[in-house]
Amino acid sequence: MTERDLIEQIQDLACYEGEGLVQGIGDDCAVVEKDQRNVWLLTMDTLIESVHFDCSWHPPYLLGCKAVSVNVSDIAAMGGRPVFALLSLGLPADFTPEWAVELSRGINDACRQYGCLLIGGDTVCSPEKVTLTLTLIGETKKDRVLYRHAACIGDTIWVSGSLGYAAAGLDCFRSGNVVGMPPEYPSELAPCIKAHLDPEARVDLARSLAQTSCIHAMMDLSDGLATDLSHLCQQSRVGAIIKAEKLPGRRGLAPAASLLNKKRSDWMLAGGEDYELLFTADPKDSQTIMDIAARQGLRVSPVGTVIAGQGVTLQRKTTEGYEEQHISFQGFDHFARN
Ligand code: ADP
Ligand code: MG
Numbered sequence: 001m002t003e004r005d006l007i008e009q010i011q012d013l014a015c016y017e018g019e020g021l022v023q024g025i026g027d028d029c030a031v032v033e034k035d036q037r038n039v040w041l042l043t044m045d046t047l048i049e050s051v052h053f054d055c056s057w058h059p060p061y062l063l064g065c066k067a068v069s070v071n072v073s074d075i076a077a078m079g080g081r082p083v084f085a086l087l088s089l090g091l092p093a094d095f096t097p098e099w100a101v102e103l104s105r106g107i108n109d110a111c112r113q114y115g116c117l118l119i120g121g122d123t124v125c126s127p128e129k130v131t132l133t134l135t136l137i138g139e140t141k142k143d144r145v146l147y148r149h150a151a152c153i154g155d156t157i158w159v160s161g162s163l164g165y166a167a168a169g170l171d172c173f174r175s176g177n178v179v180g181m182p183p184e185y186p187s188e189l190a191p192c193i194k195a196h197l198d199p200e201a202r203v204d205l206a207r208s209l210a211q212t213s214c215i216h217a218m219m220d221l222s223d224g225l226a227t228d229l230s231h232l233c234q235q236s237r238v239g240a241i242i243k244a245e246k247l248p249g250r251r252g253l254a255p256a257a258s259l260l261n262k263k264r265s266d267w268m269l270a271g272g273e274d275y276e277l278l279f280t281a282d283p284k285d286s287q288t289i290m291d292i293a294a295r296q297g298l299r300v301s302p303v304g305t306v307i308a309g310q311g312v313t314l315q316r317k318t319t320e321g322y323e324e325q326h327i328s329f330q331g332f333d334h335f336a337r338n
């Protein structure tokens with residue numbers, strides 16, 4: 001059973017009749033009415049040692065920041081702003097106080113940076129591994145929430161930033177090619193290493209995009225473009241065509257790709273933890289979108305088109321024309337090998 005099958009089964013059994021519930025399982029956050037005009041956005045993400053991070057290369061301060069960022073990213077994905085956080089911390093009995101203090105500093109600094117308050121949580125002894133679970137509560141205007149299910153046929157598909165950097169950074173560490181703590185890494189690998197150790201949630205970009213009313217569907221990229229776009233398409237009951245040459249980040253991935261002898265497109269399509277925004281909009285609004293990103297010094301790239309049908313197809317230019325490949329759900333799945 002895959003992670004997706006398991007979530008679908010949980011979703012099938014869940015009840016959707018709760019008072020004030022606007023959106024239950026299935027999007028980046030649950031959406032609950034706050035008052036007549038505003039909604040709460042609720043999300044939870046877990047980081048587990050040896051699955052999401054490794055203490056031998058992840059400085060505890062940056063780990064604390066990352067735990068906050070990956071959750072804030074889901075609030076941003078719905079167009080919201082983070083307000084409150086709750087932290088559940090599981091630590092093995094032999095943790096060092098210095099490590100725990102650095103972790104707490106990272107969590108607190110990141111909360112402050114994103115403008116949210118840590119208001120509670122739980123602390124337990126874990127048999128072996130460190131676990132970090134954050135619940136984030138955000139808010140936004142009810143008519144500004146951006147969902148996964150609103151993509152329209154003919155929309156342009158956009159991504160912010162670069163793709164695959166975090167997966168490449170993780171592979172650099174896993175391969176043993178990168179050791180030590182910052183700033184000892186080779187500088188050409190720094191963008192990929194930073195993306196893995198210290199991702200940034202795109203709150204300001206997402207908020208500005210949500211204000212324009214030109215974005216149809218949005219989510220964040222946590223499991224790789226191939227999988228996350230498949231979710232967006234499934235929920236919008238549409239298909240998608242992605243153009244390989246439009247995927248952003250090829251140049252930045254080159255040093256890691258030659259060091260590890262890996263294909264850049266694998267990281268860009270199936271690498272997890274990008275925490276960039278994936279969104280769709282009418283092609284007539286392209287200039288507005290590019291202007292918003294430019295004002296924030298961020299890159300946004302049109303990578304494909306929403307089409308009738310289902311699934312995600314990758315188009316690659318060849319000497320004879322185009323070659324097509326189905327790539328639906330080829331990203332990270334926790335139970336893919338089950
Ligand atoms: P994301 O990558 O945006 O965090 P996930 O793929 O983890 O989203 O989850 C997809 C949806 O399924 C979300 O709405 C999430 O809240 C829900 N979900 C995931 N795991 C569970 C679970 N164990 N119980 C209830 N809902 C879950
Ligand atoms: Mg998400």
